């Protein structure tokens with residue numbers, strides 16, 4: 001029995017069908033993704049438009065009578081206020097303080113926990129895990145007493161006591177240390193012992209091994225931690241809000257909060273502008289560092305050999 | 306430099322890494338630590354290097370106890386199985402690292418690194434990172450790094466086991482030649498007995514953390530002191546079977562069901578009258594003959610140059626090497642001649658040799 005549709009024709013047909021199905025499937029995925037981010041995109045658009053207008057009822061600056069208009073730079077006038085630069089600097093100091101503080105302490109502590117044998121090591125590890133599980137809100141009162149105590153110390157008081165930037169940074173660093181230590185320990189655990197032994201035999205001291213041989217191996221992890229800490233320091237609110245008074249030591253989020261008054265009417269458009277101002281460095285930062293940030297979850301460091 | 310280990314022991318809780326090891330290594334000697342996986346070779350080596358602190362016992366370098374000495378003060382060079390190169394440094398920086406730590410001036414360092422690298426045949430690769438090198442090249446860098454500080458003791462921990470067979474062969478002779486030229490006392494850990502036999506002046510065979518034998522390769526091969534050593538050294542491995550040795554008309558007979566050979570008096574005498582003992586004989590010491598012990602071929606394994614033949618004698622099996630052109634088949638009946646001047650006898654209970662103590 002002769003047939004006109006050979007196996008080849010059938011194959012082409014099936015191939016086409018398959019390709020079409022794939023295009024169809026992936027377009028469904030894209031459509032779903034696009035639909036799901038629409039609200040977020042609208043939110044950002046709204047935020048940006050709001051910062052440049054007198055009023056925003058919808059996405060456009062339209063008043064009750066339907067008149068379009070009212071573009072203004074008024075909401076951005078806060079940039080002329082020295083206070084904003086002061087609080088921005090404070091935010092930066094807290095963020096960098098956390099990067100350095102958490103990065104330094106946790107990479108040393110994690111090295112010891114990962115590589116050295118000492119009594120209480122296991123207990124310490126579980127303890128830090130439990131500490132990390134505590135919501136920091138529950139610790140606020142206790143921390144207040146600690147900061148108050150530090151305030152009374154002669155040299156440290158003015159730098160790390162209550163209502164100081166140092167105090168805020170100190171508290172935030174210690175709250176983030178459990179996370180940092182565990183994260184870095186994971187990176188250290190992944191490194192082979194041989195390299196370290198080789199360096200010791202080559203004549204390095206333990207500290208030099210850590211600094212010259214081990215740290216360079218976990219650079220991706222360290223970078224990820226640094227970014228993470230920078231972001232969390234930059235947008236910190238609860239701790240600075242609780243342990244500072246006035247604008248002298250406030251950071252950006254706290255400044256933002258102060259714009260929202262309970263008694264006077266709030267200029268929401270200005271709030272939006274300050275919010276956007278705070279967001280810009282984060283966005284820029286994130287665009288450049290997202291790849292590194294992701295490596296924090298994939299276990300990071302590529303081992304030697 | 307002379308190295309001496311005295312009752313050297315390492316324990317982690319219940320785990321025994323090394324168990325009272327006693328041996329001494331002469332200046333310039335090349336010693337191999339041979340043993341199966343987990344027998345404590347690396348543990349012992351790391352104690353010598355100063356990475357592990359001994360639980361008990363002493364390590365002496367030229368009569369001087371170095372138990373408490375830090376690794377960096379011991380002036381040893383070590384080559385690891387994993388190479389353990391520093392991936393973020395170039396080949397030059399890798400080899401130069403020990404010199405940098407010793408604060409050797411830049412120019413001298415440049416010269417010494419270049420000299421070692423040329424000696425290792427990697428002089429043209431100094432600017433590369435380890436990841437850009439082949440396994441063999443990486444191994445040479447590791448070797449160069451161990452040599453550059455002109456150590457008094459070289460430690461190798463299975464340095465060749467990650468290389469392919471052919472490269473392993475050439476690196477083997479290269480390491481041996483280097484060691485002889487430089488005359489540096491060396492300890493070479495391996496679980497490959499051919500490596501140990503071909504390279505070492507003396508071989509320390511280890512098992513379960515204990516030193517089983519410490520002797521030159523030929524002695525280890527011809528006069529194994531324990532059953533384990535006899536079985537571990539040599540390829541294909543030695544044949545073992547239980548026999549009883551009796552004296553009859555002035556001759557010593559080793560007998561079991563379907564097996565009866567006369568053994569030389571000097572060997573037979575030591576095994577006679579003890580009831581069951583273990584007879585050991587290497588495959589190359591059993592040959593096919595026109596008359597002798599009869600057996601049936603059970604398995605034929607072609608090895609290339611020879612066939613490895615499993616011959617069944619009663620319920621015992623004996624492996625022999627035979628010429629492939631004989632075209633022996635499974636089920637063939639053959640007669641075996643035993644070179645009885647090479648038989649070994651072991652006590653089945655203690656597993657110690659009855660001949661060499």
Ligand SMILES: Nc1ncnc2c1ncn2[C@@H]1O[C@H](COP(=O)(O)OP(=O)(O)OP(=O)(O)O)[C@@H](O)[C@H]1O
Nearest residue numbers: 317320321322341342343344345346347348349496
């Ligand atoms: N740091 C350690 N903690 C606990 N036990 C260990 C440690 N290092 C080694 N051991 C144990 O000591 C024994 C000897 O280990 P070792 O590494 O010396 O073996 P090896 O002879 O080098 O084996 P391989 O040929 O596999 O490298 C093993 O049972 C091992 O599990």
Ligand SMILES: [Mg+2]
Nearest residue numbers: 346347348462
């Ligand atoms: Mg080992």
